[in-house]
Amino acid sequence: MALLVDLFAYLSVILHGLVIVAQSMMLGGLLFLCFLLHPLSSLLPDGGALEQRVLRLTRWSAAGLFLAELAATALQVTALMSTVGLPFSNVMQASFALSGSAKIACALVIALCLNRRTLARPVARTALLLVGFLTLVAATMTTHAFARMDHNALLLVVAGLHQFGAAIWIGGIPSFVLVLRHLHDGQGLAQVGSRFSRMSMLGVACILASGVIMCVFYIGDAQGFYGTAYGVMVSAKIAMFLALLVLGLGNFTVTERLRQGRDAPVLRMRRFAEVEIGIGFTIFFAAASLTSVPPAIDLTSDRVTLHEIAVRNAPAWPRFHSPDHDALAISQLQVQLDREAAHMQMAAPAATVPGSGEPPPRNAQDIAWSEYNHHWAGVFVVLIGLLALLNRAGVGWARHWPLLFLLLAGFLLVRSDPEVWPLGQENWWAAWRDVEVTQHRLFVLLIILFGVFEWSVRTGRLRSERAALVFPLLVAVGGAMLLTHNHQIANVKDQLLVELTHTPLALAGVAAGWSRWLELRLPGRGGRIAGYVWPACFLLIGLILLWYREA
């Protein structure tokens, strides 16, 4: 049962993230069509074709929401049926199943009924907006607000406002980018740009107002921000929200110049909007992860203090000497179990059972083992950052820096989970049942993938423009993964102190990925600046890793 619930939690966050992305794109697309593109389409050159493109995107988003919500609800229903032993008809009456079913039905209606004809009729258009509103209402029923003991009504309205803000702004950006790609008329760009700016401002206002209220009710005080997993995740969301605001401000200046009939860097606006989509979706996955942790205000014990953070991060020389594998807690436990079994003349049980839900034992040597891993990873990443900078400055041989990623991947594969093959007794395949081991292996796969792609691109083996984008995309996705990665450490405080180091690493990863994206996609000064930003982010990641402590 423990494995099933852990796997359920793992998959449900992923699916929930996909649901938020699809829901925001569907609602954002619908609002973009009803309040921007449809009223302007007769004024724009090829307005009908543009409308058709955004209609298609919105319908696909609705289909995506249909599938993601269906999978998420089915997973939840299955987990509940198999762990509590209730029949399907009973589980389908649970509030999450009802709201999931409502969202599935709404998505299906929009996917099937949204077209140029319905968009042109005021009654049909209003009905579609109403279906969108129902989606939003159903979505708020699966937020923290619905299960709160107090202030339910207020918190439900606030949660709805937050999701509406995210939909109209971040969810609308893919439609905006699509229009920017196909619209080349200056006056048309000015009209679309300035109207989308106003819609975005409304979205930002909704997010800001609801965000402040949620911070008051769910976090409560300053210690809630730095002393709990919920607060740390919200802080990361706020940091990314600020980055979006900076990019949005850049785009606002472009639309203002266009509105005044002056020359404006439209391509920059498009590229910035692409990055906004990436960071916005990262925020959605962070939000999905946030729904699985209890609000900070409910955690009155096991909070981390500033003093504990300062003690943990006191400067110390990196650890470049590894403890012996036999000194680790799991090895010592296995020796003890073997000895006891031999005494009783029976087969010795394994010291750890993958997927049992029990955190593995830890001692001081385990901590030293983990710090050694992080510090050597830091050396690799600092070298990568330095060589990338040298390559940027014109040193030819430094272009082979992505090969260091392969060394890093090999190092992590061997050392990340000492209880697993090749160092430990645990079978390679059986270890996939352990959620943390699975995450580590997927990280390794990601590192290998972006190392190979970037090296192939830099050495001319891959000449496709799209192949060059794999590295930034995977680095950004890796940052998003790290943002929501958690460690199975029994002590809640220790776990949070580890997360506190990983959060800036994740944010630097997201920043590195998207600045490299800009370097590739944005010609001129902006791209050149971005070309120095991402190696600097790698240097920062390396230095944070060298600073890393677990005790």
Place this chain on the structure above:
Amino acid sequence: MRRCRRFVILSLAVAAAVASVGASAHAVLLDSTPKAHGALPAGHTQVVLKYNSKIDQARSRLVLVAPDHSETTLAITADGDKPNELDSTADLKPGNYTLHWQALALDGHLTRGDLPFTVTAAP
């Protein structure tokens, strides 16, 4: 070119599929009778688990593991006035027990936990 694009899409799909993890507790156990690692006398006992959020009582579960490792599913009393509680009763004999609980919060999040406690001989 086409193969490369397919590979990119596949890589991204894999990456997106693992882009998020978070198996932490959602419903927080605020208080309980018996207390975790606490002791109580043998006999007919009220079991009360109090959470930070509203719980779907009909779709949650309490399993009592007795000292001989036998498992009993406890019937949960539905009580609309105490929406954040899982209440039940059990007849306990001296020994070490564990209460496995699984709570479905009203917003759809499943959380599980263990509550170990000791039953002493009745005075």
